[in-house]
Every structure is written in C-alpha cells, then in structure tokens.
Amino acid sequence: xxxxxxxxxxxxxxAVERFSASTDIPARLRTRKLDGGFDRARWKEMAELGLIxxxxxxxxxxxxxxxxDCAVVAQALGRGQxxxxxxxxxxxxxxxxxxxxxxxxxxSGETLAAFAFAEAGRRYAMDAVQVRARKTAxxxxxxxxKQFVLGGATADLFVVTANLDGRTVAFVVPKDAKGVAxxxxxxxxxxxxxxxxxxxxxxxxxxxxxxxxxDKAVDDGRLMAAAEMTGLAHRVFDDTxxxxxxxxxxxxxxxxxxxxxxxxxxxxxxxxxxxxALYRALLAQPENWANEMRGLKAFVGEAAIxxxxxxxxxxxxxxxxxELGIGHGLKRIMLLSKLFGDPASDLAAFARAA
Amino acid sequence: xxxxFSTEDLAFRDTVRDFLGKKLNARLREGAAxxxxxxxxxxxxxxxxxxxxEKGWLASSWPVEDGGPGWTPMQKYLFEKECAIAGxxxxxxxxLRLVGPVICKFGTPAQKAYFLPRILSGEDYWCQGYSxxxxxxxxxxxKTRAVRQGDKYIINGSKIWTTHAHHANWIFALVRTDxxxxxxxxxxxxxxxxxxSGISVTPIITMANEHEVNATFFDNAESSVENLIGAEGxxxxxxxxxxxxxxxxxxxxxxxxxxLDRLEELAKSLPSGVNGALIHDPVIAQRxxxxxxxxQAFETTELRILAELVKGRPAGPQTSLIKLIxxxxxxxxxxxxxxxxGYDGLQLPVSRPLYGNEAPEPIGSREAQLAMPRYLNGxxxxxxxxxxxxxxxxxxxxxxxx
Numbered sequence: 001x002x003x004x005x006x007x008x009x010x011x012x013x014x015a016v017e018r019f020s021a022s023t024d025i026p027a028r029l030r031t032r033k034l035d036g037g038f039d040r041a042r043w044k045e046m047a048e049l050g051l052i053x054x055x056x057x058x059x060x061x062x063x064x065x066x067x068x069d070c071a072v073v074a075q076a077l078g079r080g081q082x083x084x085x086x087x088x089x090x091x092x093x094x095x096x097x098x099x100x101x102x103x104x105x106x107x108s109g110e111t112l113a114a115f116a117f118a119e120a121g122r123r124y125a126m127d128a129v130q131v132r133a134r135k136t137a138x139x140x141x142x143x144x145x146k147q148f149v150l151g152g153a154t155a156d157l158f159v160v161t162a163n164l165d166g167r168t169v170a171f172v173v174p175k176d177a178k179g180v181a182x183x184x185x186x187x188x189x190x191x192x193x194x195x196x197x198x199x200x201x202x203x204x205x206x207x208x209x210x211x212x213x214x215d216k217a218v219d220d221g222r223l224m225a226a227a228e229m230t231g232l233a234h235r236v237f238d239d240t241x242x243x244x245x246x247x248x249x250x251x252x253x254x255x256x257x258x259x260x261x262x263x264x265x266x267x268x269x270x271x272x273x274x275x276x277a278l279y280r281a282l283l284a285q286p287e288n289w290a291n292e293m294r295g296l297k298a299f300v301g302e303a304a305i306x307x308x309x310x311x312x313x314x315x316x317x318x319x320x321x322x323e324l325g326i327g328h329g330l331k332r333i334m335l336l337s338k339l340f341g342d343p344a345s346d347l348a349a350f351a352r353a354a
Numbered sequence: 355x356x357x358x359f360s361t362e363d364l365a366f367r368d369t370v371r372d373f374l375g376k377k378l379n380a381r382l383r384e385g386a387a388x389x390x391x392x393x394x395x396x397x398x399x400x401x402x403x404x405x406x407x408e409k410g411w412l413a414s415s416w417p418v419e420d421g422g423p424g425w426t427p428m429q430k431y432l433f434e435k436e437c438a439i440a441g442x443x444x445x446x447x448x449x450l451r452l453v454g455p456v457i458c459k460f461g462t463p464a465q466k467a468y469f470l471p472r473i474l475s476g477e478d479y480w481c482q483g484y485s486x487x488x489x490x491x492x493x494x495x496x497k498t499r500a501v502r503q504g505d506k507y508i509i510n511g512s513k514i515w516t517t518h519a520h521h522a523n524w525i526f527a528l529v530r531t532d533x534x535x536x537x538x539x540x541x542x543x544x545x546x547x548x549x550x551s552g553i554s555v556t557p558i559i560t561m562a563n564e565h566e567v568n569a570t571f572f573d574n575a576e577s578s579v580e581n582l583i584g585a586e587g588x589x590x591x592x593x594x595x596x597x598x599x600x601x602x603x604x605x606x607x608x609x610x611x612x613x614l615d616r617l618e619e620l621a622k623s624l625p626s627g628v629n630g631a632l633i634h635d636p637v638i639a640q641r642x643x644x645x646x647x648x649x650q651a652f653e654t655t656e657l658r659i660l661a662e663l664v665k666g667r668p669a670g671p672q673t674s675l676i677k678l679i680x681x682x683x684x685x686x687x688x689x690x691x692x693x694x695x696g697y698d699g700l701q702l703p704v705s706r707p708l709y710g711n712e713a714p715e716p717i718g719s720r721e722a723q724l725a726m727p728r729y730l731n732g733x734x735x736x737x738x739x740x741x742x743x744x745x746x747x748x749x750x751x752x753x754x755x756x
Binding site for chain 2: 118121122124148185186190193195248251257260312316317319320321322323327328330334342345348
C-alpha cells in the first residue's frame with residue numbers, strides 16, 4: 001500500500017505550483033477586469049506546461065494522463081487558487097472532443113472551448129430537451145437555448161448537448177457559425193459565463209457514442225471539481241491557520257483561545273477526510289465509477305463549503321472582502337459544488353444507486 | 355399565559371399598516387427588495403426617512419422630548435414588525451439608532467439642539483468609527499489618538515469597516531485621549547466632521563462586489579472639544595450603552611419569516627429538474643420546514659424578552675442570544691435561497707444598484723440575481739457588532755455563570 005505521488009505526478013504538481021505562484025490577489029483582480037475575465041496569454045502558458053495535454057489521450061496528441069494524474073493537477077490548481085478555467089475549458093473539452101482533430105488546438109491553448117449542457121428551468125438535469133437537432137441536407141440543424149455555459153463568454157467553440165430523436169448527443173458548434181448568439185454574464189468566481197442561443201445552426205454530425213462520451217466526461221468532471229475543491233479547502237484552511245497564529249486580539253494570538261482551537265480542529269478534520277475521500281474515489285472500480293464520483297462530489301462539496309465558511313468567520317471582517325484569497329476560495333467552491341449537480345442532488349443520486 | 359396583543363396594540367398595528375400601505379411607494383419597495391447588502395443606499399433611505407419624519411415616526415428609540423414618537427416597547431415592536439412585513443427600506447441606523455440615542459442620553463443641551471434635528475431631517479449622514487485594523491473583537495485595544503490642543507482635538511489613526519463613510523458628513527468615533535490610562539479608561543467618544551483635508555476614505559470592496567464599507571484615515575484631523583460626548587475617558591461606557599441599544603429590543607424574527615414565506619413560494623414555482631416543482635424534493639421541503647420551526651421558536655423568544663421589557667425589566671445579556679440565533683438563521687436562509695435557484699443562483703452581478711433603470715439584466719429572474727450577493731454579504735452577520743464567538747463568551751459568562 002502506498003499513497004505517494006509518482007515522479008510524473010510530482011513534476012506536474014510542481015509545475016502547477018510554479019504556474020500559480022504569481023497569481024496573487026491583485027493579479028487575480030486584474031485578470032477579472034480583462035475582456036471576459038480571462039487572460040489568453042496565461043492560458044497559452046498553462047498549455048505550454050502540458051497541463052491541458054495531460055487530459056487528452058496520446059492518440060489525440062495529448063499526454064494520456066490517468067484520472068489520478070489529472071486530479072493531482074486539479075487539486076494543485078485549487079491549492080494555488082489559479083484563475084484559469086482548466087476544468088471548464090481544458091479538461092472537459094479535451095475529454096468531450098476525444099478522437100476529433102480539434103483536440104490538438106485545445107491542447108495548444110489555441111482554441112478555447114466551452115461545454116453547453118444546462119437548460120433553463122431544468123435545474124441540474126443533464127439530458128437535453130429544449131435544444132433539439134434534426135438531420136438535414138448537408139448536416140444537422142440545431143436550435144434552442146443553453147444556460148450557464150462556463151467559460152462561454154470567451155469560447156471559440158461550444159460542445160452542445162442536444163436532443164436528437166429522443167437521445168442526448170453532443171455537437172460541435174463554432175461561435176461564428178450562422179445563427180449563434182452569445183450573451184455573457186458574470187458568475188460568482190469572477191469569470192464570465194454565457195447564455196448560448198442557437199437558431200437553426202447548421203452543424204456537422206454529432207460526436208460518436210454521444211451518450212457514453214457525455215456520461216464519462218461528466219463523471220470525470222465531477223472528480224476534477226472535487227479535486228479542485230479539496231485543494232481550495234486546503235488552501236483557505238492553511239491561510240486561516242497562519243492567520244490565527246499571528247493575529248493578536250486580547251493580548252494574544254487568536255489561536256491561543258480554546259474556542260478558536262476547537263473550530264480549527266473541526267476544519268482540519270474535514271480537510272483530512274476530503275483528501276481521503278478523493279484518494280478512495282480515485283481507486284474506484286470502473287463498474288462503480290459514476291456513482292463513486294457523485295458520492296465524492298457530494299461529500300467534498302459540503303465539506304468544502306463548511307471549511308470556507310470557517311475560514312471567513314475566523315478572519316472576521318477581512319474574510320468578507322475581496323482582498324484575501326479566503327473570499328475567492330469560497331466563491332470558487334460555491335461554483336464547483338454546484339457544477340453538474342449540488343451536494344444534495346449528488347447525494348440523492350448516490351443514495352439511489354447504493 | 356397568552357401570546358395575544360391587546361386591543362389597543364392591534365389598533366396601533368392597524369394604524370401603522372394603513373400608513374405603510376399608503377406611503378410605501380413602488381420605487382421604495384423595489385429599492386428595499388432589490389438591495390442585497392446590509393445597508394440600503396442613501397437615495398432610497400433618504401426618501402423613506404423624510405416620509406417617516408413628516409409623520410413623526412422616525413426615531414422610535416428616542417425620548418419624546420428629543421423628537422421620538424413616545425412609543426411603548428410593544429408599539430416599537432409592532433412598528434418594526436409591520437415594516438418587515440411591508441418590506442420598507444432600511445433606515446440610516448448609524449444616526450437614528452446608534453449615535454442618536456447616545457446624544458439623547460449623554461449629550462449636553464447644546465449638542466442635542468445642534469445634532470438631533472439634523473439627524474432627524476437627514477441633513478447629517480453618520481458613519482461609525484469603532485474597529486481598527488488591529489482592533490476587531492478586542493475593541494478596547496484601539497489606538498487612534500485624539501490629543502487636545504486648545505479648543506480642539508487633533509486626531510491621528512485609522513478606522514476600518516466604516517460603513518457608508520463615503521456618504522457621511524459626520525463620524526462618531528472611539529478615540530484614545532489618554533495614552534497612559536488602562537485600556538478602557540483612556541477611551542473617549544468623539545464626533546468628527548468628515549469634510550476636512552485630514553480625513554481620507556478608501557473603499558473596501560466586499561466579496562459580493564459591493565462598496566459598502568471603507569477604511570478611514572485620520573492625519574491630523576480636527577474636531578472641536580464641543581464635539582466630545584460625555585467626559586474624557588467615558589467613551590467605553592458610552593460604547594457599551596450604544597452596543598446594547600444596537601442589540602436590545604429586537605424584532606428580527608418577522609423579517610426572517612417573511613424571507614421564509616418568500617422562499618417557500620419560490621420553491622413551489624422553481625423546477626426540481628426531476629419531479630415537478632422543487633417543493634416536492636423532500637430535502638428542500640425539510641430544510642424550509644426546519645428553518646420555519648426554529649424561526650417561529652425564535653420569534654417567541656423575542657416576544658418573551660419583549661414581555662419583560664413591557665414590565666420594565668432590562669433585556670440584559672439575552673440580547674447576545676438574539677444576535678447569535680438571528681445571525682445563524684439569516685445565513686441558513688440565505689444559503690437555502692442560493693440553493694433554490696440552481697445554476698441561476700451562481701450569477702454575481704458586478705455593478706450596482708440592482709433596482710431602477712440602470713440595473714444589470716438578470717439571468718432567470720431578479721430574485722435569482724440577488725441570491726448570491728445576499729448570501730455573500732450575509733457571511734458578515736456572524737462577525738459585525740461583536741462576532742458570534744464574542745457573543746458566546748458573553749452568554750457563557752453572564753447568563754450561564756461559567
């Protein structure tokens with residue numbers, strides 16, 4: 001038995017740490033003020049480190065990283081509070097578009113892709129109902145509206161789920177195709193998502209094995225969200241630990257007060273369990289994979305929110321501002337905990353299957 | 355034992371209800387409902403203030419001779435409750451609820467004559483200078499100095515979390531006038547005009563993207579000795595009076611119940627994504643029910659304290675219990691609200707206000723757009739006015755005798 005990272009995993013972790021070391025809060029706020037809240041130069045830099053390639057198979061020109069390899073990167077990005085949408089615009093497109101020639105430009109950072117799966121009025125349902133596709137001469141026509149397209153404000157193309165003859169499949173929709181309209185709006189982590197409006201957009205055939213492809217990418221997406229949340233929770237906890245050791249009130253560091261000590265131990269317990277839950281899920285068998293990922297995300301999502309709340313509370317007024325990583329951590333956790341379902345819906349699904 | 359209001363109380367309630375029905379116009383209603391921060395912007399509060407001012411209902415916690423309406427504790431409660439139900443805008447409480455009662459209680463006749471009418475009319479807008487970068491929960495460790503020179507004080511130091519300092523023309527501050535005295539004893543309560551070159555105000559942006567609080571810096575700022583409230587060194591006693599006034603005679607449960615009613619209605623119309631409306635999801639239904647049970651019990655706790663006040667007994671340290679319970683309930687309700695909206699609850703608008711023609715277009719609905727900023731701002735409820743850790747210590751010592 002051995003829970004250590006192997007050499008490659010350690011190298012990737014170190015690369016992420018170097019990459020995110022420069023992302024202090026002022027840098028973060030500057031990035032969010034750029035068009036679409038996104039820095040293309042930094043994205044290319046991330047791509048050059050092979051961080052996106054890791055998520056793609058060798059056949060597609062990637063590095064063929066395992067789930068564990070990718071989770072190590074996601075966790076390190078969380079820990080480093082990276083502002084780049086690696087999960088949304090890197091990992092997910094690399095998986096969703098596997099086997100297509102597009103992956104190469106995703107890996108290089110040339111093309112930004114976003115996953116359009118959510119529909120208005122359907123909460124966390126993953127099947128496509130409102131966006132519909134039909135076969136026509138020379139391809140398929142696709143119409144309808146997608147909500148909450150993360151990274152959608154700056155994406156060059158979209159992977160869109162659509163209903164084709166009663167099945168949910170995925171199409172590639174370039175942003176500049178005729179009939180595509182994008183409405184950007186700001187979301188909680190400071191990035192800009194989009195509403196994607198499609199009106200008889202002519203597209204090529206759906207991606208093969210659509211349903212399985214989508215299910216697998218979403219299951220792995222849940223894992224990456226959980227890994228990033230684990231890293232984020234660890235980060236805000238460590239920052240808080242430093243703070244209560246140094247911040248003095250009533251003539252001594254806050255951490256000398258028993259009530260603060262007990263609160264911090266509660267947070268430590270959660271962070272430790274999140275880490276263990278993540279490792280356990282990574283070792284799950286293929287036949288249980290989907291369900292284990294939902295259980296993991298339910299557990300980690302709830303724990304991460306609790307740790308972030310603790311971090312804000314222990315920081316007092318400063319924790320409620322945009323000037324510390326604490327608030328940024330809470331906000332990213334809020335977003336990830338609801339990606340592809342919130343802790344309650346993930347838990348309900350896990351309970352049903354168990 | 356009974357929980358009924360008297361016939362006179364009910365008649366008073368109806369008078370208030372009738373008045374609010376006539377005077378609370380659509381603009382004020384929208385401004386109040388679509389403000390996700392703790393304080394409402396002055397453009398809304400000023401209008402509402404002038405309406406109550408005309409009616410003589412503005413300063414419910416002031417003595418009649420100073421301009422208060424002369425209400426009993428029960429009438430104050432009923433007024434607050436009706437305001438919560440009607441959805442009135444928040445009033446500028448720093449003047450009306452905090453420094454106003456302090457001036458009523460400790461001010462000289464000249465101070466009362468000058469400041470009180472200006473608070474009532476809205477001519478003066480106040481902010482509070484209590485916390486400092488190094489003094490949060492441990493307020494008595496504050497370092498801002500006021501040194502007397504002839505007929506004025508020269509003030510140096512900094513204050514933090516000065517809510518609406520960017521709108522205020524006066525600040526009431528705790529300052530150290532005697533550097534040699536023991537912690538609490540060297541502190542004085544000083545009123546300082548904001549419009550002077552020795553004061554600068556720097557915004558602190560909250561994680562909800564709002565500019566509500568500031569850091570305020572004093573660099574040889576000046577204030578006349580006539581602006582000292584009470585005696586030098588009496589500041590801590592006055593500050594304690596103010597904090598008790600801030601927390602005493604509370605009416606927090608009615609607005610929590612209004613929020614819960616609103617969320618329950620929303621759950622009946624928002625989708626579950628699997629099985630009709632969200633209210634059919636047993637997890638959501640139970641969360642709402644559980645919060646309702648606790649909030650109803652909390653409402654009764656407030657009424658039990660009110661009944662003691664009516665008998666002329668002081669609220670005492672029970673006010674810490676009120677703060678503890680209401681802040682936690684408020685946060686749970688706000689978290690539920692975010693959860694109800696699913697993905698739409700994750701939008702976080704960058705610009706303000708969220709009412710009027712300038713408001714950014716929401717995704718889904720305006721209510722969905724308000725949920726996240728409200729939740730993020732709400733994390734401060736368990737921190738400001740004495741953190742919940744401090745409240746627990748007060749209860750442990752003063753109520754439980756530990």
